[in-house]
Amino acid sequence: MIRYDRHGEVATVTFDRPEKRNALTLDGLRSFREALDRGAEEARAVVIRGAGPAFCAGDDIASIAGLGDDVAPGTLATRLYDALFGPEQVEVPVIAAVDGPAYGGGFEIVAAADLAVATADSTFALPEATIGAYPPYAVARVGEACGRKRLLELALTGDPIDAATAAEWGLCNRVVDDGGLDDAVDELTDAVCAVPEPAVSLVKRYVRAASADPDERARLVEGFSAVAAEPDCLAAAERFVAGDE
Template sequence: MLRYDLRDTVAHVTLDRPEKKNALTMDGLDALAAAFDRAEREARVLVLHGAGDAFCAGDDIASLATLGDGTDPEALATRLYEALFGAERLSIPVVAAVDGIAYGGGFELVAAADLAVATEGSTFALPETRIGAYPPYAVARAAETCGKKRLLELVLTGEPVEAGTALDWGLLNRVVPAGELDRAVATYVDAIHESPAPAVALAKRYVHAATAAAGERERVVEGFDTIAEEPACLDAARAFLAE
């Protein structure tokens, strides 16, 4: 489900569920949050990867389909918050290495990363509203990166954008040909290591402090409580599972 590999002072965290395009289950969200905590203690940089031909297809739709009837809305919201907002709260930089689709929660992990590199064939989408949900991290943060109109286009239509468009919109730092992803990521990692860790941590903290807002966790919980009480939202998730 998730692999953690510490190489010198770089934590490589790989979403490892390729048969499901690395979609995040409830346990997977817990594992990701735990990996962030571990990397905070023993690494200087964390690199996020996806196994197989996808980065991450999003969250486990089965959890949404059973909200309030098997899945506790507050538990799901809290897990999403710890995983999706967790990268931002780390004192060490997070670099997303994207090869393939980054949809839903996968898109949000890319948005939450401090730096993001993608291969030319990668695509990005926020299809949550189509399955009766919403992207909690993206709605809180992505407008700062790509602008409100573009974020609303992604959220309201659910349509994917290509890597070149994501780069133009500020969602990525670089787009590289297939086969050059690891080298491009290593360039960033090496550059980060040239600076003292306390200076890097301080810079990251103050960059993110400008956009952090009080009550974010509570708003995520409130959002998923609302979804759990809306039959149309639950029906959309169940219909997606039935396809």
């Protein structure tokens, strides 16, 4: 479900599961991080895209729930951490090219990207709490971009915002009309690839250092283990899966 391509100095990582709105399975989370790491080794910039009418609907809740006791909450949390925090951790610029809904983990991957361009009809939402979970990257980082109260509104209501609002809130750099996404992304990749590589690496490293926390992974594992043990959270996830099937 993850497609990797490279043309010259730019690698493209594509969520390629359009029939499920590019929702990420447990294996998909791992493959996404592996593709990011490969792009960082082989290219000067990585672009993230979604195939079909959605960017990424986040985690495939039905698929992950179907694994049952075979997957511990800590395993899921570790895969989520590696995927969602991946764009900020790799040494090259990561650009999200958003065309369509970016929900849950998809929203968080956009937020984690260094730069983001969205088409005008794209939408963004954090519905995790409504199904008995929580958005780990968003609660750690998104408040830096949009402010605490806006983050809480997103995370506690699950209500979507449009691309113009996402740009106003600092969650994407540019909003373009249909047909303008590729040109805008090419413009950004050309610009970042023209910057000396050591300077790019230092910029990313020091920007990341401002919010780096060595305990983040442990807290994420602890948080997912906690919600997985709560009957109300389990019931909410089960209702969602039942409605999704």
